[in-house]
Structure formats: C-alpha cells, structure tokens
Amino acid sequence: MNQHIPPVSDVDLRQLRIFRAVVEQNGFTRAQAILGISRSTISAQMAALETRLGLTLCQRGRSGFSLTEQGHRVYAEAIKCFAALDHFRAELGVMRGRLVGELRLGVVDAVIENPQCRLYEALAAFSAEVPEVHVALSTVAPNQIEQALINRQMDVALVPNLPMNAAVQLQNLFQEEQCLYCGRLHPLFDPAQGPLTLEKIADQAYARRSYSVSTAYNSLFAKAPAATVNSMESMAHLVLSGRYLGFLPVHYAKAWVDKGEMRAVRPDLIGFRIGVCIGHFPLTSVSLATRIFRDHVVRVHRFKARLPKS
Secondary structure (H helix, E strand, O other): OOOOOOOOOHHHHHHHHHHHHHHHOOOHHHHHHHHOOOHHHHHHHHHHHHHHHOOOOEEOOOOOOEEOHHHHHHHHHHHHHHHHHHHHHHHHHHHOOOOOEEEEEEEOOOOOOOOOOOHHHHHHHHHHHOOOEEEEEEEOOHHHHHHHHHOOOOOEEEEEOOOOOOOOEEEEEEEEEEEEEEEOOOOOOOHHHOOOOHHHHHOOOEEEEOOOOOOOHHHHOOOOOOEEEOOHHHHHHHHHOOOOEEEEEHHHHHHHHHOOOEEEOOOOOOEEEEEEEEEEOOHHHOOHHHHHHHHHHHHHHHHHHHOOOO
8 A cells, every 4th residue: 555655844855965965975974074963863864764754775784884776766866856956046046136056066186287277267257256156076086977967966077078978968178198107116117128019018017997988008908907096196106106007197197207206108109188078967957057167167268278379
C-alpha cells in the first residue's frame, strides 16, 4: 500500500542540506567542518530524515560511508530541488533590482600560471557588477567537473577541450601546451647523452592521468603506467622524484625547469596542445548570474587575444 508523502517542510530542507553535505564530503566526520555542527547532531538529523522519508539512504559503520541505491536517487533529486530554489531566489532578486544567490564555479588545476588565463579579471568584473552573488570556487579534476555540471552541483567551469556530455556547451578561451618531463634524478635528465630515441623513452616508467585525456602517451609508451595521478601537482611530485616521466603544462613546469630540477624530454617530437574552455549548460537554462559571469570570461579572453604580442 502506498504511504502518504507529506509536503516538504523547512525541517525537510534543512535535513536534506545536511544529507547533501554528508554525501559530498563522503561521510559524517568531514561534513562536520562544512556544516559547523557535531557528528552526533548530523547522525540524529540523518536518522530523522530517513524516518521521515521511509527510506534507508546510506550505510555507515566500520566499513565506511556509502549510499544505498535509494540514497543515490534522493541525492540526485535533492540537487535538482536546491538548484530550483536557488534559481527562484535569484529571479526574485532580479525582480527587486538586486541579483543575489550563488555562482558555483569549477576550475581545473594549474591554469593560474598560464599567462593566457585571465580568470581573475573576469572574477573582478563579475564581483563589481553583482557584488551580492556569492562565488563558490572549486579546483576539480576534469571528469569530476563534467559530472558536477550534469548533476547541477556546478553552474560553470573552466575545463580542457575534451569530449563531454552533449548537454554541456564548450567555448574555447585559450591554449595550453604540454610536454613530457623528467626530473633531475632521472637517467634521461643528462643532456650529454645526446638526442634520445623514441624507443628508449618508450621503455621508461611513466605516470598518467586517472581521467580520460588524449595525449602522446596513448601510443608512445610500450607498457602500462607505473603510477596514476588526478592533478598536475601530483604529477609534478612524481616527475621530481626522478622515477617517472610525465606530461605537464609548459607554463606549470617552467619554475622547476628554470631551477634545473626538470627538463622536457624531446619537446621537438613529444608534446601536444589542448584548448581550455568555459563549459556550461545552454544559456537559456542557466541563471542570470551564470550568464553574466560567462560573458565576462569570454570578453576578457577575447580582449587578451587581440592584444599585440610584445
């Protein structure tokens, strides 16, 4: 027999926000810092929510935290609910002549060192135009950003120009050049060896990204990767160890190259360029704040592209 589903109350929304934080922080302990409440309070609120919904949302115990199938579905619907509420609040602000709400922005790591990146200029212009909009900025791996956009956990993002869900629209902003690097302690570092053959390079241990990206290592190396990373900083640690080769953005590796701690391996033959884009859902379906921010991002990068080279 179908049970009656009561109307959503303020208490429900508060408990759903706690549930959302627990899911996104992967457990009660890490959610404490985000929510500013004790673990026992979180546990009590989660138990009350499960009772209210008549569903088991998660498993928790010595084995760790995990969502049930019902928990996954409730989380997805909660994200949609909060997105709708945020949109409603923003539209009310527009009607009253004030733009409020939140802009959730995702950025891949290691772009700030790229001299072509002018994200900070767009943020300054956006804040000046709509000072009451709260900016929530996260540095996230490309595959996680795609999922966050699809789930409406994120409004807009700076991402590499990689294949994404068809619903995500991409516009190229600038280019990033990447080369293969080795650390000072690596056997290939000594330039006295002369030009290195591709066969010798292919036989070396290397690290690759944990997320899908088309790079030269797809066909260069003769064996499986010896290490996996999910960020450029992690890759730099492995390269500096002298035990692994790895691809890094040229602008990011420059500081270590200048200090003699890294060098590019056959940059004349091995390397690639990839676009960095702004990604979002169709403009007709995003908030006014997202549209304003997107326009500032596109404007500052078009202006930079038109400047004469010094």
